[in-house]
Amino acid sequence: MKICILSMQRVPNFGSVLQSYSLKKILNSMGHEVKFLDIEYREEDDSLMRGHRLDYSSECAKGGIIAKIKKIDRYAINRIKIKKKSNQQGLVFDQFLKEDLVVADKKEKFDWCIIGSDEVFNCANDAEWGFTTQLFGNVKQAKNVATYAASSGATTIDILSESVRDRIKKAFKNVSYFSVRDDNTEKFVKALTNKKVEKHLDPVIIGNFDNEIKEHEGVIEKLPKQYCIVYSYYNRINNPEEISLIKKFCKKHSMEIISIGAPQMWISKHMVLTPFETLVAFKHAEFVVTDTFHGTIFSAKYAKKFIAISRPSNVNKMSALVRSLKIEKNYAKDFREIENIYKVEKNVGQIDDIVNQEKTRSLAYLQRILSTDK
Helix, strand or coil, rough: CCCECCCCCCCHHHHHHHHHHHEEEEEEHHEEEEEEEEECCCCCHHHHHCCCCCCCCHHHCCHHHHHHHHHHHHHHHHHHHHHHHHHHHHHHHHHHHHHHCCCCCCCCCCCEEEEECCCCCCCCCCCCCCHHHHHCCCCCCCCEEEEECCCCCCHHHHHHCHHHHHHHHHHCCCCCEEECHHHHHHHHHHHCCCEEEEECCCCCHCCCCCHHHHHCHHHHCCCCCCCCEEEECCCCCCCCCHHHHHHHHHHHHHCCCEEEECCCCCCCCCCCCCHHHHHHHHHHCCCEEECCCCHHHHHHCCEEEEEEEECCCHHHHHHHHHHHCCHHHHCCCHHHHHHHHHCCCCCHHHHHHHHHHHHHHHHHHHHHHCCCCC
């Protein structure tokens, strides 16, 4: 069967590309031909959301002239080096998209479209594609549409205008089966359709990367002997108190600080890695500091020890993830708890059991829905 996945495979971060790859790999293992669709911007949809965007700019580094002067003083050398490395990382993502994820031609037709996972329903987010009903089921290239582990992120049903709700309700009529990955998204979908909504875990959680990790173990030669990974969005960990806490913690435990994926301007050692090399890096890290959803997944599956905190923009999905994997002891309100969480031993057996159970459920869902053709 020909299947297209409508997701965020072009977003240049390891979580987006690996959840895309994992879902494709799972569907390929079931015997299906799989390609990806690019998200289409639709002016008639997006115009309904103008003036109603969520603003989480406070999570990023402050702007303004004074801030720029400080950055020149403190991070000028880092910024020059990091700009070059960021460009290199972008090329790595482009290559992965071309070789490991195949994007379909706009005119190609498919039996099924799977929307998800990632924040495909986060229509209030200030993304370049804006609000598009394509992500809610208005997919002209496919005969049938379903979702898998879809998330609305920080978008809640109560912040949507009536016109946006009506537009989503109409698009949802094209979706035969709904799968979401957190409570907020379940509530969101149930408010806009009477169809059954099931809950499943992110493809990275249920996916098996053992062979890919084995093939890329050689990357450890590029890594420090004893290191701590800081994994976040671009310069999001910028609060002086947070930076000081992490630095003091790593110095105490003789760990070199490295950043992966997106750079933090205060970290001089920013590593340019492939997605699979990144999983190897998590596996061999002494500790991981993260405030992202997929950074928490990588840590739970592969890292020895880690701390995960949430931000206002991701608290809905992070809290659901932590409960699902039963990793509450690694979850903190802020980095002041880093020393206590360092003492936490990961319950590998419990996490493995959850992954295996959820993989069985997810495969059953995908097999069931793809056996129907309306």
